[in-house]
Amino acid sequence: MAKDRILIAGAGPVGLLCALSLVKQGIPVTVFEAMDSLKDDPRAATTHPATLELLDTLGLEPYVREHGLVAEIFHFWDRPTGERVALFDHKLLKNDTKFPYVVQCEQFKLSYHLQSLLEKEPLCELLFDHPVSDVTQDENGVTLTCDTPKGPKSFKGSYLIGSDGGRSRVRKAIDVPFEGFTFPERFVVFTTPFDFEANRGFCFRNYIADPDEWCNCFKVAGYAPPGLWRLVFPTDPNQSDEEILSDASAQARLQKFFPLGEPYEIVHRNLYKIHQRVAATFYKGRVVLAGDSAHVNNPIGGMGLNGGIHDAINLGEKLGRVWHGETERLLELYDLQRRTVATEFVQEQTIQNKKRLEAKDPATRAKFLQELREISGDPERARKFMLRSGMFESLRRANEIVLPDAAA
Numbered sequence: 001m002a003k004d005r006i007l008i009a010g011a012g013p014v015g016l017l018c019a020l021s022l023v024k025q026g027i028p029v030t031v032f033e034a035m036d037s038l039k040d041d042p043r044a045a046t047t048h049p050a051t052l053e054l055l056d057t058l059g060l061e062p063y064v065r066e067h068g069l070v071a072e073i074f075h076f077w078d079r080p081t082g083e084r085v086a087l088f089d090h091k092l093l094k095n096d097t098k099f100p101y102v103v104q105c106e107q108f109k110l111s112y113h114l115q116s117l118l119e120k121e122p123l124c125e126l127l128f129d130h131p132v133s134d135v136t137q138d139e140n141g142v143t144l145t146c147d148t149p150k151g152p153k154s155f156k157g158s159y160l161i162g163s164d165g166g167r168s169r170v171r172k173a174i175d176v177p178f179e180g181f182t183f184p185e186r187f188v189v190f191t192t193p194f195d196f197e198a199n200r201g202f203c204f205r206n207y208i209a210d211p212d213e214w215c216n217c218f219k220v221a222g223y224a225p226p227g228l229w230r231l232v233f234p235t236d237p238n239q240s241d242e243e244i245l246s247d248a249s250a251q252a253r254l255q256k257f258f259p260l261g262e263p264y265e266i267v268h269r270n271l272y273k274i275h276q277r278v279a280a281t282f283y284k285g286r287v288v289l290a291g292d293s294a295h296v297n298n299p300i301g302g303m304g305l306n307g308g309i310h311d312a313i314n315l316g317e318k319l320g321r322v323w324h325g326e327t328e329r330l331l332e333l334y335d336l337q338r339r340t341v342a343t344e345f346v347q348e349q350t351i352q353n354k355k356r357l358e359a360k361d362p363a364t365r366a367k368f369l370q371e372l373r374e375i376s377g378d379p380e381r382a383r384k385f386m387l388r389s390g391m392f393e394s395l396r397r398a399n400e401i402v403l404p405d406a407a408a
């Protein structure tokens, strides 16, 4: 008897990657997307080396590299003194990985590429304008309801992946708490073609510590050279969206950061609420969560989508085996592996990254900056630092986890 399709809610990069992984194993899938098409989404860009290794298993690394910027190094700066405190060079990982670099490739490029690959796959059905509104399940399968422009429609499948983002309808429908907290301040992101490399000596990835207003400054490839620079700043919780995003306030913030004497050209401006949350479980029965629907974190260190890609590759492989008849306990293992590192590693690391950049106490700041100078000056300590920041350590930790009774 033919088995039912696997259903996937959300055509973000994580849902589309799950779909590609499953169709490559001969499994039919339907992807349900709320929007009428994919959009240019100026969020993630930093793709870490461990993630490049995973993307390579699906043949996607060359595309990401060709459509992004290869960033071998990253800098830490101290904003009040203007000192470049540390330089980390991924070349130190040359014996650890085929990919000793980060690639700055916008997430929408990966999504569009995945869409074009999936459209050629007869086993994949991609439905836009299909916002998932409800989910029910029993021991035989899952039923999904979508509120389409033509009215509600129901779909049946063998399993459901909820990859429908941080506000996941699927997570709410299966009643899984999203544990953690939300920062009072939001992060504002400005995108400009102004060249911070030529004019300021920045590399493509810069973390800038400041007790008053830290900043992350990154270059992305955009659609054409010379590319674009994105600057991320914290904002005052008492200011309204309009105030933060107004021209006057945007120009004042950028001019204070690096005075130009003329207005900055700003091509995008976005304001984000920032959460640190992990779902209490990544699966319930036949419904499994992946990507932002399972975990969200602040973007300092660029770990959100990277973690989501690690989920997608891990889950694609395990759910494929379950669909082909292996034990459903593989879903329990997926939960154990990915939820453990989401909590122990990504949450811990990103909260720490933010604390360090914004530290106000002079002694704490001095200690952090001195630590960075020392680590970056010692090749073996720098290599270990990058095995962690490049997400090899979390990947290894996840892969070492086995089911409790299997360890006995």
Ligand SMILES: Cc1cc2nc3c(=O)[nH]c(=O)nc-3n(C[C@H](O)[C@H](O)[C@H](O)COP(=O)(O)OP(=O)(O)OC[C@H]3O[C@@H](n4cnc5c(N)ncnc54)[C@H](O)[C@@H]3O)c2cc1C
Residues within 6 Å of the ligand: 009, 010, 011, 012, 013, 014, 015, 032, 033, 034, 035, 042, 043, 044, 045, 046, 047, 107, 130, 131, 132, 133, 163, 164, 165, 166, 168, 169, 170, 189, 272, 290, 291, 292, 293, 299, 301, 302, 303, 304, 305, 306, 307, 308
């Ligand atoms: C400013 C900023 C910078 C960032 N930078 C980085 C970075 O450099 N590196 C990094 O790793 N991460 C970064 N992130 C995090 C990254 O953007 C997210 O982790 C990533 O988008 C998660 O992908 P996803 O596919 O899980 O979810 P999403 O990208 O949110 O996709 C979810 C999809 O589901 C759809 N959807 C929602 N509800 C429904 C529904 N009811 N039915 C059907 N479809 C639905 C949505 O329309 C969307 O297409 C950044 C985030 C921010 C805010």
